[in-house]
Amino acid sequence: MGHSKGNASAVLAFSKADSPFPIPDSRPSAVASYLQQHEHKSQLRFITCGSVDDGKSTLIGRLLHDTQLLFADQLAALDADSRRHGTRNGEVDFALLVDGLAAEREQGITIDVAYRFFGTEKRKFIVADCPGHEQYTRNMATGASTADLAVVLVDARKGLLTQTRRHSYIVSLLGIRHVLLAVNKMDLVDFDQAVFERIVGEYRELAEKLGIEHVQAIPLSALNGDNLIAASTATPWYRGPSVLEHLETVDVARDASALGLRLPVQWVNRPHQDFRGFAGTIAAGSVRPGDEIVALPSGRRSRVQRIVSADGDLAQAVAGQAITLTLDDELDISRGDIIAGAAQPPEVADQFAAHLLWMDSKPLLPGRFYWLKIGARTVSASITEIKHKIDVNTQAQLAAKQLELNEVAYCNLGLDQPIAFEAYRDNRELGSFILIDRQTNATVAAGTLDFALRRAANIHWQAVDVDKAARARSKQQRPRCVWFTGLSGSGKSTIANLVDAQLHALGHHSFILDGDNVRHGLNKDLGFTDGDRVENIRRVAEVAKLMTDAGLIVLVSFISPFRAERQLARELFEDGEFVEVHVDTPLAEAERRDVKGLYAKARAGKIPNFTGIDSPYEAPQAPELRLATLDEDAQALAQRVIDYLRD
Ligand SMILES: Nc1ncnc2c1ncn2[C@@H]1O[C@H](COP(=O)(O)OS(=O)(=O)O)[C@@H](OP(=O)(O)O)[C@H]1O
Numbered sequence: 001m002g003h004s005k006g007n008a009s010a011v012l013a014f015s016k017a018d019s020p021f022p023i024p025d026s027r028p029s030a031v032a033s034y035l036q037q038h039e040h041k042s043q044l045r046f047i048t049c050g051s052v053d054d055g056k057s058t059l060i061g062r063l064l065h066d067t068q069l070l071f072a073d074q075l076a077a078l079d080a081d082s083r084r085h086g087t088r089n090g091e092v093d094f095a096l097l098v099d100g101l102a103a104e105r106e107q108g109i110t111i112d113v114a115y116r117f118f119g120t121e122k123r124k125f126i127v128a129d130c131p132g133h134e135q136y137t138r139n140m141a142t143g144a145s146t147a148d149l150a151v152v153l154v155d156a157r158k159g160l161l162t163q164t165r166r167h168s169y170i171v172s173l174l175g176i177r178h179v180l181l182a183v184n185k186m187d188l189v190d191f192d193q194a195v196f197e198r199i200v201g202e203y204r205e206l207a208e209k210l211g212i213e214h215v216q217a218i219p220l221s222a223l224n225g226d227n228l229i230a231a232s233t234a235t236p237w238y239r240g241p242s243v244l245e246h247l248e249t250v251d252v253a254r255d256a257s258a259l260g261l262r263l264p265v266q267w268v269n270r271p272h273q274d275f276r277g278f279a280g281t282i283a284a285g286s287v288r289p290g291d292e293i294v295a296l297p298s299g300r301r302s303r304v305q306r307i308v309s310a311d312g313d314l315a316q317a318v319a320g321q322a323i324t325l326t327l328d329d330e331l332d333i334s335r336g337d338i339i340a341g342a343a344q345p346p347e348v349a350d351q352f353a354a355h356l357l358w359m360d361s362k363p364l365l366p367g368r369f370y371w372l373k374i375g376a377r378t379v380s381a382s383i384t385e386i387k388h389k390i391d392v393n394t395q396a397q398l399a400a401k402q403l404e405l406n407e408v409a410y411c412n413l414g415l416d417q418p419i420a421f422e423a424y425r426d427n428r429e430l431g432s433f434i435l436i437d438r439q440t441n442a443t444v445a446a447g448t449l450d451f452a453l454r455r456a457a458n459i460h461w462q463a464v465d466v467d468k469a470a471r472a473r474s475k476q477q478r479p480r481c482v483w484f485t486g487l488s489g490s491g492k493s494t495i496a497n498l499v500d501a502q503l504h505a506l507g508h509h510s511f512i513l514d515g516d517n518v519r520h521g522l523n524k525d526l527g528f529t530d531g532d533r534v535e536n537i538r539r540v541a542e543v544a545k546l547m548t549d550a551g552l553i554v555l556v557s558f559i560s561p562f563r564a565e566r567q568l569a570r571e572l573f574e575d576g577e578f579v580e581v582h583v584d585t586p587l588a589e590a591e592r593r594d595v596k597g598l599y600a601k602a603r604a605g606k607i608p609n610f611t612g613i614d615s616p617y618e619a620p621q622a623p624e625l626r627l628a629t630l631d632e633d634a635q636a637l638a639q640r641v642i643d644y645l646r647d
């Protein structure tokens with residue numbers, strides 16, 4: 001099967017005799033044998049940036065062909081294979097092929113990145129080939145997130161283009177430190193050294209601005225093969241390596257061992273009473289039995305007892321190995337925690353400065369909560385502030401209130417609980433995250449952590465002697481948050497008032513929080529854009545929470561048009577404490593009532609973003625109560641709320 005050509009040797013051959021390029025074969029056995037053969041070689045993951053016009057396809061095609069590569073496949077096929085043929089038994093690590101932003105695919109987003117594999121005597125390679133089109137930024141970010149090096153293609157006739165700057169920016173954002181600047185189509189400029197030097201000079205300036213540390217520039221004709229596999233006679237003035245030589249020898253190792261052990265716990269392995277192991281793949285550093293460790297975020301310490309692997313117990317394990325650790329003490333460690341060397345553990349925090357690439361067609365709303373997935377951990381997070389957005393073409397910093405598709409920003413990020421993390425520049429696994437929409441489950445952003453804004457350990461809950469239960473007892477009531485939601489004029493205030501009066505008459509302690517009133521005080525800085533409504537509801541939910549802590553029955557009456565924020569409010573409360581009441585009035589009826597004359601004004605175009613007219617209302621899907629105001633009068637509906645609270 002193997003061929004050899006120059007210093008490159010074939011690793012797999014499934015080519016049809018009459019095909020100029022090998023036909024991909026995704027049979028699991030082929031993947032398995034490829035990986036087994038090459039398991040012990042070093043590996044380089046790289047990404048190619050540039051357009052078809054720059055010669056990207058030619059470059060990849062020739063590299064694959066000239067190294068007799070023979071393995072190419074679409075991501076989807078591999079993904080399906082890896083699902084069918086699990087990786088747990090330690091035989092085949094399909095993750096090698098398809099990790100990328102694996103979570104992204106689980107979330108059902110189509111990422112159009114093809115991973116291709118090839119190898120030589122010296123190294124095996126995985127190249128992420130990102131097609132252009134509109135979704136290019138997202139595709140590129142996906143490919144770049146696991147790459148060690150980027151091949152940036154430039155057409156010698158055109159020099160640096162806006163897209164070269166954009167791609168290089170994303171490369172630097174995603175922590176790639178090595179760029180191979182391929183100045184292609186040198187044959188079309190007569191292999192002119194001056195042209196090459198000018199482009200390289202300009203690029204080095206850009207790389208310095210972006211903090212890309214290593215740039216190897218190579219004059220190239222991908223079409224003719226000049227300087228691709230071996231040195232070309234057409235460029236006697238160039239003394240550097242060929243593209244393949246550079247890919248084979250470039251040292252991209254990060255000094256991860258300097259950080260000490262980092263083991264993100266993938267699962268807790270407890271087959272029987274006497275064994276409790278913490279399984280995962282070591283992200284950085286190494287570990288030996290007897291080493292002192294700290295479990296994060298809890299901060300509890302212990303020592304490593306055994307390192308269990310598929311090949312039996314180990315005396316040492318290093319980054320990249322999948323292992324199970326047992327400890328001397330019974331620590332409470334769960335999936336998503338980090339086991340770290342005790343000498344230099346990562347920080348624990350819940351507020352960060354971070355870069356964010358927004359990938360959803362709906363804009364990012366500061367204050368809205370999303371799921372944040374970092375390593376094996378999922379927490380709730382929101383962007384608390386957009387510091388500035390970044391023009392990826394010019395790197396200019398621009399003011400922004402929200403983020404649109406493909407935009408990049410520097411933000412403050414707040415989590416609902418602390419996590420162990422490391423700055424992305426130090427550790428990509430503990431420093432990169434994705435955001436997931438809680439309603440649609442779609443991945444909406446990818447981001448990298450820069451630094452912690454405050455250490456979680458420095459902010460403590462103030463302990464109180466008289467707690468909620470004590471206050472509730474003295475009031476002889478169960479504290480609740482009754483959340484009325486519905487269109488303007490649906491009847492929220494009317495019904496809440498009746499409920500309040502009734503509760504009062506029964507001797508209960510209640511209080512109404514009403515949109516119209518709160519917007520005159522606490523929230524007078526907020527208008528009716530989506531972003532302002534998100535913040536409006538967030539604040540009111542927090543106030544309602546404080547009031548239930550004080551033992552009250554709080555009646556909240558806000559349009560609260562978005563499911564996401566009502567869900568957020570719900571999560572602030574204990575089970576059963578939050579009662580969502582949908583005051584269900586058809587738009588036509590609310591408009592007919594038009595208590596305040598606002599609908600007429602909105603229809604006349606005098607009030608922008610009016611709910612139901614040109615701003616959405618997302619009706620509750622499973623409220624505790626639905627009050628249809630066309631069917632019953634306000635008094636009867638209020639009684640239904642009282643009855644519900646009694647039960
Ligand atoms: N553009 C626009 N859209 C909707 N409503 C508007 C708007 N402009 C002013 N108003 C008046 O503000 C009241 C709604 O405020 P809320 O705080 O309940 O709204 S929201 O929950 O933030 O969506 C609402 O009161 P209610 O009629 O009691 O619902 C309106 O009187």
Ligand SMILES: Nc1ncnc2c1ncn2[C@@H]1O[C@H](COP(=O)(O)OP(=O)(O)O)[C@@H](O)[C@H]1O
Nearest residue numbers: 488489490491492493494593595629632633634
């Ligand atoms: N079944 C009903 N429940 C509540 N209000 C009703 C009902 N039928 C008619 N209405 C009238 O609808 C209007 C609702 O206004 P309001 O309570 O201020 O609504 P919101 O607070 O939702 O904006 C009031 O004038 C009320 O008398």
